[in-house]
Structures are given as structure tokens and as C-alpha cells.
Amino acid sequence: MNQWFAHTFPNVIYQGWGGDTGWWTAIVQTLYMTFWSAIFGGLLGLIFGIGLIITAPNGIAPSKTWFWIFDKIVSFFRALPFIILLAAIAPVTKIIVGTQIGTTAALVPLSLGVFPFYARQVQVALSEVSGGIVEAAQSVGASFWDIVFGVYLREGRSELVRVSTVTLISLIGLTAMAGAIGAGGLGNMAISYGYNRFATDTTLVATLLVLILVLVVQVIGDILVKQLNHK
């Protein structure tokens, strides 16, 4: 078995497990990038998504100005192709993390790349919370924050988990591009060590690992949605 593997996947073996170019390192880099940019980008997206819902004309704090600001910022960042954002944002990245290359540096463009997507998803998810429920909450004297946390986020919980799963999967996709600024990860493994070196076996295994990661996220997401939904 081992012999067969070594024979069929020579380049996979060559990459090694640990070390700068090893598989474990690539997996950790991908997980690291996905996790932290999901936290930062997710929070930012959540804030913008909630902002879009409550400042909308039928929201609980309608404001044309604020809605316009949220909407335009989200639209602007969504319009930027991620690979360009990676490069264009470099000076800002340098200010924030002190360097413009590497795995940590990639968190800035990844967060900025994923937040507008997530903001729109949150907006859609929360817009499904019926205005009637919000009105009923107001009629029993609920405050602004009661409604944001107790109604919108609570009622939209399972929908939020669903869109978070979708976002997380597309974020894993974005981390594959972060190799362009030296962030490493499985995407980089597939392109730099696989494709560029005609090491098809490396590309194949890297792809397989990404697929497994996506699958795990999807399955966990689906289970959570099912458990949280009482509609």
C-alpha cells in the first residue's frame, strides 16, 4: 500500500508533512485564514447586514443616509474582484498588521473580501423575519436592542446559520487565492507546488483536502440549521 502510494503520488510525498512546504502547514494555514477572516469579516458583515435591515425604509430605525452609506460600501467591496483586492489593499494591510505578505497579512483582504458577501446574505436572512413579529415586539414595549437581538437575530437564527455556511464555503474558496500574496494554504499547494510544477498528484490531493473541508462545514451547517429551526 505504502509502496503503491509512493509510486503513484511521488510529489505528494516529496512535499512532506511538516516544514514550510508541508501538508500539515498548508492545512493549518487554510484553517487559520478561514477561521480568523470568518470572525473579522463575519462580524463586519453582520454589523452591515443588521445596519441594512434596521435603517431600511420599513426598518425599526429608518434612515435614508445610513442606509445609503451601508448599501454603497457593501456594493463597492462586492464589485471588486478578490484577486485585485488582495493587491490593492496591500498598503492598508501593512498599516494594520505591519506586513503585506504572509498568512496573517492575508486576513485583511480576506475579511474585506468576505464581509460584503456576508452582509448581503445576512440582509436577506433577516428580511425573512416578518414585520408583524417586530411590530408585536414593539407593542409589548421591546427596546431597539431587544428587537435586534431578541427578535431579528433570534428569529433569523437558523437562516443566519445557513447563510454563514454558504459564506464560510465561499471564504474557503477565497483563501485559495491568498497564495498570491504568500499566504500559503491548500490553494497555494495546489497551484504553486502542483500545477506550476506539473505535479498533478499534488494538485489532486490538495483539491481533495479542500473538498473534505467544504464537506465538513456543509454537514455541520446543515445539522445546526435543522436543530435551530422551529418554524
Add this chain to the structure above:
Amino acid sequence: MTEEPIIKLDNINVTFHQKKRTITAVNNVTVHVNRGDVYGIVGYSGAGKSTLVRVINLLQEPTSGSVIVNNETFFQATDENAKKTIIGGNDLRDRRRKIGMIFQHFNLLNERTVTENVAFALQHSPLKEDEKKAKVAELLELVDLSDRADQFPAQLSGGQKQRVAIARALANDPEILISDEATSALDPKTTNQILALLKKLNQEFGLTIVLITHEMQAVKEIANKVSVMQDGEIIESGSLLEIFAQPKEQLTREFIETATNIDKAIETISHEALVHNLKDNEVFARLSYVGDTTDEPLIAGLFRDFNVTANILYGNIEILQETPVGSLLVILSGETSQLQAALGTLRDHHVTVELIKGGQSL
């Protein structure tokens, strides 16, 4: 009784500005609701009923007018551009807790259990945690849902959902309950259960209820006062009896018809041979009466005193506010002079006589 009305809406206007046009949803409406009233506001959808009642707890801020609830001014502005007084922030939320509201589509929190839904209304209550628990249990007992405490709304029937909504609306011991088409999504049997519950709340706890609906049937069951709304205006108001016995406006009559079906009966009976081939000495008439008139054997009297026979083809007697209100469709036959005298006697006894067919000579 010179007590001030618990709800005083005066000269309320609500206008919405859309891109190019202005929509007047409520047009100069004045409504006073006394403590303990069950006040029905009837109208077709789009008449402005929902907008009007939302003015009471300021879920809808009026454009102008004055809103006084429990002697406290919630809103006051003489016109759109005038300086307005409006209660806001914590004070408003505090007052809203004293005005319960239930809705056509129940509007329960789907991701919370029955208990949690009711408890949601108690978030800012000064009660201690164990007192809140007891309060929720007591409310669920009141609406007969104690056994459903841990279920989610999706597991309940429409009537049960509405009862949860009622428990939630009553959580902060309100003096006023606004019912926005609360029975419109329910079947007739469930509707009656909910109406009976509202009636009980009104009678036992003195809860003032403002009930908006397009179903006259619901109003007939429990209201003591009625206003009819059309195109943002109140076109007719009065006690339930006045409205039912002597409707003035066409729309009011239409609504009453939906509750009594008398027009439909006239329509059907008119096609029957008896009425179709009405003889010269016969007249097809509708007799309407209110109250004690029904205690006297009038119909029998017609024969005794005038030799006029009455063939009763259809009858509808309602007990509204403990007063009988009746409508009879009859064929009266007798000699012209006798018929004339008979009709005169009926009118003397406050029976409204409406000749539908025949009797040209009368």
C-alpha cells in the same frame, strides 16, 4: 357618568408621502372609547382601520391630531407643520406595555416556546424572576394553554396561537387591548372561542377592547359600540343597537347584511311563487323591530284587530346587548283599508315597515 374616555383620538390625520403622491390613510377621525367598552371598528381592507388603531400606541405616528390615553397626551399636533408634542423613548415603551395588541397572523416568535413568547413581554417588568414565572403560568392558565407551555408556535393550531398572543398581550396587565383582525384568519368555531375569551376578559377584568374587523359577525358578538370606516373616514358611529337597528349609510347596511343575511333571504324569497304571483290584496314586506316590541303578540293582533293575515316567510331575531333585534319577511293580506290600518299600528309600535313588493295603493 362623566368619566373621561380612556382613549381619546381627536381629529386624527395620517398621510403617507410616496414619490409623487400623498395618500391619506386616516382623514380627520375622532374616536372616543370609554373604559370598559368593546369598541368595534368595521370596514373593508384599505379603509384605514389598522392605521387608525396603531395610532393609539403610536406604532403609527399620526400626521396631526391628538392622542390622549388614560388622560395622558401621547401625541398632539394641530397640523403637519405645527410643533408636535410626542411621548417617546422609555416613556412610550412603558405606556405601550399597558396597551396590549393582538394580530390577524398572531405574530408569535417562532423560535421561542409558548412560555418564552409570553415571557418576552415581561423582559422589562419590575417583577422578580420567580414572579415572572408565576405570572406566565397564570396567563397560560387563563387562556387554557398550560399543557402547551413548552411547545413552539408551529406545533399549535391557529386558535391556540391566538390565545398565546392574547396571553402575551395581557402580560403587563394592560387596561386596553387592541385586536387587529384577530379572528379573521380563524375558522368560525375558533373565532367564537376567541371572541368568548375576549368577552370574558372585558366582563371579568374590565378590559377595554378596541376591535377592528371586516366581519360584522364578530362585532355583533361582543361590541357595544361600533364605528364604520370607509376611505379613511368614519362614516357612521353609534351603539351596537343603533347601528344594527337603524343603519344610515349604505356601507353599514352592507356590513349588517353580512351578519344577518336578510338581503339574501329577500332575494331568494322574491323568486318564490308565493311572492312572484303576489295577489292584489297582498303585500310583501319587511318588518324590523328593536327591543320590547317583540314581547307583544303583534302579528296575532293584526288578525284579531284588522283581519289581516301574516304569512311569515323568513325571520331573524338577534339578541344584541341583551336586546332582541328582529327582522321578519312577511306577506300580509287583507283589504286595502284594513292593511293600511294594520301598517299604521305596526309603525305606532316602532316597527319599521318596508314594502318590498305590492301595496302600490297603500
